[in-house]
Amino acid sequence: MNKLFYILLLIVSQQVFAQEPIKVACVGNSITQGPGRDNPDSYPLQMQEQLGDKYQVINFGVSGRTLLKKGDHPYWEEPQFEAVKKFAPDVLVIKLGTNDSKPQNWKYKDEFLDDYVEMIETYKASMPASGKVYVCLPVPVFKTNFDITEEIIVNEMVPLIRQAAEQTGATLIDLHTPMEKYGKLFADGVHPNTKGNKIMAKLVAKAIK
Numbered sequence: 001m002n003k004l005f006y007i008l009l010l011i012v013s014q015q016v017f018a019q020e021p022i023k024v025a026c027v028g029n030s031i032t033q034g035p036g037r038d039n040p041d042s043y044p045l046q047m048q049e050q051l052g053d054k055y056q057v058i059n060f061g062v063s064g065r066t067l068l069k070k071g072d073h074p075y076w077e078e079p080q081f082e083a084v085k086k087f088a089p090d091v092l093v094i095k096l097g098t099n100d101s102k103p104q105n106w107k108y109k110d111e112f113l114d115d116y117v118e119m120i121e122t123y124k125a126s127m128p129a130s131g132k133v134y135v136c137l138p139v140p141v142f143k144t145n146f147d148i149t150e151e152i153i154v155n156e157m158v159p160l161i162r163q164a165a166e167q168t169g170a171t172l173i174d175l176h177t178p179m180e181k182y183g184k185l186f187a188d189g190v191h192p193n194t195k196g197n198k199i200m201a202k203l204v205a206k207a208i209k
Contacts (some may be wrong), residue, residue, distance in 0.1 A: 010199060012044035015159060021056040024208065025089035027075065027123075031190075032061025032095050034197055042192040047201035051209070058085050069115050071105040076119070085126040091208050092123050095136040095175070098190065103145045109156060116164035124168075126140040133170040134207060137161055139200065143189025171208045175200060 007121060016147035018116055026032050026044040034042030040049070043061035051057065054167040060083060084092070094156040100106060120133055127133075137158055141150035158176065163170040180198070192200060 003071040013050075019042075021054055023087060023089045024051075024091040024093065025084045025087055025095045026057065026059050026061060026095070027080075027084060028061040028093075028095035028136075029065045029075075029099050030061065030063035031192065031200075032059065034061065037109065041197060042202070043192075043197040043200040044092070046198050048207045050201055050205045057183060058087060058089075059085075063098055065096070065101045067094075067115055067119065068100050068105055068108050068112055070083050070108045070111065071100055072102070073099070083195065084123060088101050088126050088128070090128055092127065092133045093136065093173070093204055093208070094119065094123075094134070095138070095173060097157050098138045098141070098148055099146075101141075101149045101157060102147040104147075106152055106156075107125055109160075112157065113160045113164055116152055116161065117167055120164065120168040120170055130180060131185050132166065132208070134173050134204070135165045135170045136173045136204070137176045138174050139182070139185075139192060139196075142186050144185040145189045146191055166181060171207065173204060178203055178209060 016197060032044065042059050044057050049058035056165055060080040062078045062080050064073045065078060066073055067075060124133060138153050141153060143149050162172060181197060182196055185193050187195060193204060
């Protein structure tokens with residue numbers, strides 16, 4: 001009996017160690033892309049280090065992209081949009097909206113909620129049934145730059161993102177409130193530096209663990 005028990009234990013142990021890592025896709029703009037999609041200083045790859053080998057984190061961020069389909073540079077039209085679906089993540093993290101606050105984009109604000117819900121539902125269709133979607137409130141804008149405006153994000157966009165999460169059953173990650181005290185880590189007022197990315201990574205990792 002003891003020999004059989006140890007054989008079964010060995011088989012179970014091998015199955016556990018052979019399990020595929022949990023696949024995490026990070027969708028976003030330049031704040032997600034960071035210094036580069038493969039750069040270890042980007043928030044997704046810093047999060048990979050924090051989560052460990054049980055997870056496989058891929059950075060699908062594309063600089064300057066919008067969630068709005070009618071935005072000047074829609075994420076929908078990027079190769080990464082399709083790549084995320086092919087990746088079929090177990091966990092999806094969306095951090096879009098910052099560039100949508102620009103005047104040429106926010107004039108389509110009435111379509112923001114519908115586009116956000118559609119993006120979530122589109123990705124969910126390619127994910128496992130047990131897959132989880134997380135949507136992030138944008139980090140603060142400490143200085144109006146690149147026509148990106150904090151007032152629009154806080155007063156108009158954040159309520160719509162909350163609504164999109166509620167309508168789709170996605171989990172909300174507030175990156176705005178915890179980052180409000182780290183203005184010194186945003187040299188241009190919009191993009192966090194390596195230390196800022198590390199804080200973001202910790203916040204997102206804590207939410208998805």
